[in-house]
Amino acid sequence: MITLHHLPNSRSSAIVWLLEELGVPYETRVVSAIRRPDGTGARDPENPHPHGKVPALTQDGHTVFETSAIALYLTDQFPEAGLGPRVGEPLRGEYLSWLAYRSGVMEPAFIARRLNINHVFGMMGWAPPEEVEEVLNAHLKGRPYFLGDRFSAADIVVGGGINWMIQFKLMAQTDVLAAYCARITGRPAYKASLQ
Ligand SMILES: N[C@@H](CCC(=O)N[C@@H](CS)C(=O)NCC(=O)O)C(=O)O
Numbered sequence: 001m002i003t004l005h006h007l008p009n010s011r012s013s014a015i016v017w018l019l020e021e022l023g024v025p026y027e028t029r030v031v032s033a034i035r036r037p038d039g040t041g042a043r044d045p046e047n048p049h050p051h052g053k054v055p056a057l058t059q060d061g062h063t064v065f066e067t068s069a070i071a072l073y074l075t076d077q078f079p080e081a082g083l084g085p086r087v088g089e090p091l092r093g094e095y096l097s098w099l100a101y102r103s104g105v106m107e108p109a110f111i112a113r114r115l116n117i118n119h120v121f122g123m124m125g126w127a128p129p130e131e132v133e134e135v136l137n138a139h140l141k142g143r144p145y146f147l148g149d150r151f152s153a154a155d156i157v158v159g160g161g162i163n164w165m166i167q168f169k170l171m172a173q174t175d176v177l178a179a180y181c182a183r184i185t186g187r188p189a190y191k192a193s194l195q
Pocket residue numbers: 010011012034035036051052053054055065066067068103
């Protein structure tokens with residue numbers, strides 16, 4: 001059985017959405033708490049994530065953590081759902097690149113801007129937030145999904161992040177991104193995941 005250690009309205013919601021898209025059996029275990037930025041909250045001792053964060057997924061006694069790793073783990077395990085190109089498929093490399101982009105490029109850029117950090121981005125391995133906005137808008141202009149015509153877990157991991165960051169004003173709303181977010185959040189599995 002797949003068990004998702006989850007907290008509603010958090011990064012683990014993306015994995016609920018993915019599991020709904022995959023249509024596979026799973027259970028959610030809502031953690032008792034996580035640490036909050038204002039110093040409140042606490043780690044749930046039952047949460048197997050090494051940092052007490054969500055999401056964490058357990059299956060057959062093994063734990064998978066980090067949203068992008070969980071997405072890859074699940075789409076590789078259930079390839080028949082077609083939510084991630086398999087090893088050897090032409091779009092595989094692009095798929096992996098976008099999965100890594102969420103926590104490696106997009107989040108640092110927008111969180112740095114929110115925190116007024118303006119260091120030399122190149123040295124830090126991050127990218128300037130305005131450039132990330134340009135890249136995302138240019139990529140999604142004229143493409144329905146990150147991998148072109150094909151919806152994939154990259155649209156859940158990165159697209160779900162775009163949707164969230166626009167709502168919380170971490171990144172700018174544009175016509176391209178608004179249309180994209182409407183497209184991905186119109187999916188039945190997204191709506192099911194909200195319940
Ligand atoms: N890079 C991680 C980030 C996970 C993360 O920070 N989750 C937040 C909730 S959205 C959390 O659990 N925070 C509690 C803490 O940091 O202790 C991922 O993508 O899975």
